[in-house]
Amino acid sequence: MTTNAADGMERAGRQVAGHKAFHVFCRSGLVARGVLYLLIGWLAVQIGLGDGGREADKQGALQTVADRPGGTAMLWLLAAGFAGLALWRFSEAAFGQPTADGRKATKRLASFGRGVFYSAGFATMLNFVLGQGGNSSNEQSKTYTARAMEHPGGRWLVLAVGVGFLAWGVGSVVGAVRRKFLERLNTGRMGPRTRTVVKTLGVVGRASRGVVFGGVGVFLGYAAVTFDPGKAKGLDGTLRQFAGTPAGPWLLIVVAAGLLVFGVYSFCEARWRKVEAVRNGVRGRRRTGRRRGGARRLLPQVR
Template sequence: MNARTLTVPGRARARRAANSSFVEAAARWGFVARGVIYLLVGALALHIAFGGSGRQADRGGALTQLSEQPFSSVLLWALGAGLTGMALWRLSEALFGAAGADGHKARKRLLSAGRCLFYGFVAYSVLAFAAGESSSGSGSSDRQSQDVTARALELPGGRWIVGLAGAGIVAAGAWIAVRAALRKYRKHLKQGGMSRRTRRLIDVTGVAGGVARGVLFAALGVFVLSAALSYEPEKAKGFDDTLRSFAETPAGPWLLVLVAAGLVLFGIFSFAMARVRRV
């Protein structure tokens, strides 16, 4: 019996552990938490589109909105716990492979690792905000983006680093939008027991919401690219300024309305995924 054979049972046990009820519950609660954030950001952006100003349409604005609700502390800690659950689920996929025939491939695992890092950072910022460090979660995404860009531009080859990061964000946005338009999410659904109405809801929210999310990320990447090309970090934008920039296009505020409504739909789509996605 060789070493490779000896490792198979261990890998199988690890995979079963990764698919435990705890990890599944963590993943589903993570989808709910993601849905809450996108629902609030979309609602704030709609408020801006129809003439409101006030709160920023980004994660900081969403957390501030939650902090003003009854039982705000419970809501914020629950949100942070859900996002932590999402990060743990993605970590289990990176370590042991995701569900599906090709879930063990290196490309899928690397993608899960990247998502783990992203949701880990978001979870940390939300939990820090819940613990009373308001600057950790509710700071301006626009200022944060400009500060990071400024520091990166000061590095050797900084313009190339920022430019490649911007191009990567544009590519990621296009990838998100195209996959949503092609309904790639369908292969992750639990097919049994879904009604026609549920399928229709998932398709409407999944396509419209995913495309809007992709457009937002792509536009954000364009601003990062612009900052690199002009060597002006203030041209980088966060979610709030990127969303507001849609209202400055020839389409006027209606483009912002469409994107904002799409983000609300993506929030609803995330709620649906909490119930019907295979984990």
Template sequence: MAAPSSTRSARSTRTRRVGRPRRAVRARNFEPLAKAGFIARGVVYILIGALALAIALGKPAPEADRTGALQAVAAEPFGKLILWLLVIGFAAMALWRFAQAYYGVRRRGHRGGQEALAAVRGVIYTVFFIGTLRYVLGLPAPHSTNQQTRDFTTTAMAHSYGRILILLVGIVIGVIGLAVIRIGVTKSFLKDLQLGQASRRTREGVEALGTVGNIARGLVYAGVGAFMVDAAATYDASKAKGIDATLRSFAHTPVGPVLLVVVAIGLALFGVYSLAEARWHRKI
């Protein structure tokens, strides 16, 4: 005889309640990966900020993006070791984001879609991991963001609906940039941190780093998106710019290199904020 529906419902509820703690325990096993990932991200942003600052001051430097950062690291005495640590860090971050997507994102003010966003971030860091690993193994460095952007726009414009695709991608990147700026201005990044045990000075310092860093990072993304929209509107692929070219364009504004200096410092501060996030990030 089949069990009543109320009994089956009660069993299902108990199963979910038992399953949640197990999933939470398994999720916590991924926390060390998050720390390694945030440290790797922090190192890269500090390097990008330093490269951008060197460009602003007129000094020779590799392109101010992830590829340039890898090349700068490789030129150092212990560069090979640091690159391997970055490989591990990017792999760790990818796995942790995928774990978030599977087990669920736990944060104050959680909204729908966070798990999907975590999955997208996991894919992005997987690309970073593969590119860095190939470089460490002696293969050519990943294409710079300038080259990737030019290749994408040139290829897209060869098709009938290419301009629409470029326009949409540019709008998406621009919106992401504005969203990141908003995160910095509203300090919503604090929802991802556990600073209850930190001192007041530490909390204020981390808050300042996250605010300035996210605004600087958002400005760069917004700039990349704006240049891509301009390329689509004028049907000129050469107007699309990657992160390095966007940063260099900041030096040609009415205020001169000052804006590039400010953004460069902001990117480096975001790198420091990432290191702080490795210490105080909220559990998965």
């Protein structure tokens, strides 16, 4: 591929990532994520209260939607939303996150990882809508772990994935406590009370999600260390383990309430999250150029 062709493709990609319609598509994905976590949180609350008939994971949430009137249409909207989430994250990986250090390699790599994560979620939803169903998160985790361990080095791959989930979970908790997520929100468009509410929802919701996914990582790591795929657990299995602690079902209910809060916070992100891709540097900066006579003029940044 020639340099001119590559530059043309990059310009086209930036134009798409900077288009208002693409931003709406991204925000619709945050709404879909919020709906999904509200459903998962509610199913987990029911498990804590003694009704453990349906898995508190993506499959259980999708089945809950499918059982309602208009469920098929809603499932298609959720799938489209997760496609938007994946494309948004991949655009950040390509062009940078809309933060001061958004072009750093670590930030772009993190966006790529989230893009892969949301792509898997989209594939799961698409299979479900097309009638191919799917196993619960626990069964999927055990199956994939067993298949990986059949190959040389597979045990270490499982361990690496477990460490990745654990690191993601710990990072989410630390970032929530330090309010790092506020850097990615347009807080200047919020009133003082709204900002306080959104900050509280973000701290509680993001920390709760971090605890859960950190737990998923711990069980994957345990399965790798013991060379026992049966030790791996998905989202549902991890949540149910909270009910097996000395605190009993109440700890599960507290964690489930945190996931409900994260669902509500996702709607706040849909309203105020910065989704614009970086263009030629940090988002929000303006490019400068020379006028005749040495004067400088400002070129508006694509929003």
